[in-house]
Amino acid sequence: MAATEPELVWPLPHVVRGLDILGLWVPPPGRRWRHLLVLAFVMVSHVCLLLTVNASIIMDTPSDLPRLSFIAYNCLTYIGLASKMFSFSLDGQRLTELLRLLAASRQRFPDKEGHRARHLVTATRLHRFLQVTYRMNSAYWSVAPIIRIVAAGSASRASRDLVIPLWLPLDTRASPAYETLYCLQLAFGWTVSETTVLVDGSLIALILQVAAELAVLNDRLAATAADIGQGVPGATRVQVSPASPSSLVVRERCGSSITTMSRSRYARDEMYQQLVDNIKHHQMIIRCVSLLQKLLSRATSVLLFCNTVSICFQIMATAVV
Template structure:
């Protein structure tokens, strides 16, 4: 089914305007000048933060381990967010094709149970939750130096007042002199909020697409299990019967000794069922279900390619952030540790942790719905059909025996098991740090 460009709407309608405004996705014919300018500002924001962090760690690497870990954390986080933004902006053709398949599926296959509407409502709630958490984290990161100076001025502690910038970067000149400090601080505020909002926008869009693919699988399960609704008509004797649109001579009947059916008992069971719908109606319904399944397979393939770059970077950054979270915990246990920087790393690592949790749990939803397909197909009204229907059901059961999944770069699968593995690694590292610190305290007391 052909879908016009005007019908290419995102499952999450609230992201459509922002995606077009920032130029991250624009429907055909493509980006215009205003879209390219907005996209250039977003790219400059990511690249400037990344280059500043790289220059700081290469040109002026601190000898203090907590400060070095904080700068390295900033560098890797900026690298991950930059790769995610660039990969999403370059996948415009795949995103357009995915939206076209979803739009065609919505037009052809109705959703009487409301799975698509519920998934859209869930996507809206998740995006609002991400917006709140990201804005709180971004506000703390960017406004912490100002708040600290205000509190020091109120307490009249002039020694703790400093002209620090939110994200440490290296510059070949003095960045604490006016008006350079004010200009640099304003740029970091603008770039920081642009990066935060872009990250929420991309994650919200990907989550909405995953939920809609899961909704299509739920719709297919309903159609397979429900079968064909019989068309009733009134017979001359006043008895309601099923309308048949084919003659008895059109029905293909196999002999009892057919190798497809096996022994005669199973044949007798199938043919003894009272036919409530015609064989042609069941056959056409099965054909439509198989076409719907093929459309969903194409959607999963496109979504897997889109997620392979963005989510693989997300998983990599989350793995690295776990290591820095361990370092931050060790610093927090020390009396002379910088609490502000430690809290920044802990808040940022928490954001990455629940991001990965969301993607893994939503990927598990696709696996669960896909595993239901073979049971839904077998529980339909295919025994009332002819041999063509039985063969189609056999083919459908074979094709759905292997569940669909979102496998990232051929390594990670977005599932509950992947999330448990990440949590086990995090717990092992934190437990190792705790035991090491406890042994150090015991040794100090013994001395």
């Protein structure tokens, strides 16, 4: 039986509200004007931070290595985050199809051991951990310039640093440009942080739910193998009559021959149906894995490349310092 539209919800229930608000994923029939406007703001936030941070390393390259390393780290980080967000928001059709398959699997194949519930608890804990860590880091980055100004004991232009180093063709430390840029960076930074948490939490939940389907299939295969190992119930056994050594006398030990044949046929049909269901479940899981791989391949490749370059750059900077 196919999944109905109301069942097309994320395996992580408390994430779907945030995805809906930011317009990253909306159940069919798709995004409306409200979702498109919010999604446009999210994309503008990523693009603005990406361009201004990269411009700072191209147009105003710092001379000291620690600051250059810090700005390069920001550039690579925002490249990876922006690619992941754009890839996620543009794959709405694949996400919906994956959710349909997971919903259909939950309906057709029961989970007697509770694998789906345990994986849901794990995904919830990981999402909360990401929320705490990202929000703590965002809060620290937001108040760090204010703390430096207070520690300096004056609000001079020299102590006015922005949350994220950027380059613009104007004096970013003069009022009111500094205050405006500071507020914009706070808004854009929190948007990028919350978007990253939602995207990461959603992808982790989907990965764990597909892994739960594999565990459910493994249990079903183990149960089918156990049934085959026990043999078909009601089987016919034979005895040799000592009174007739030249011939075999077949005696039924489990009732009449008609009852035994009907039970045996029913057991074989039931086992055959279990095998067919397991094959269909396996094909559904293969389809889920294929969709999940397409969802993760682009963003993960770019993010892995950026992180690798960033780690190498930080190692070289640390060695030089």
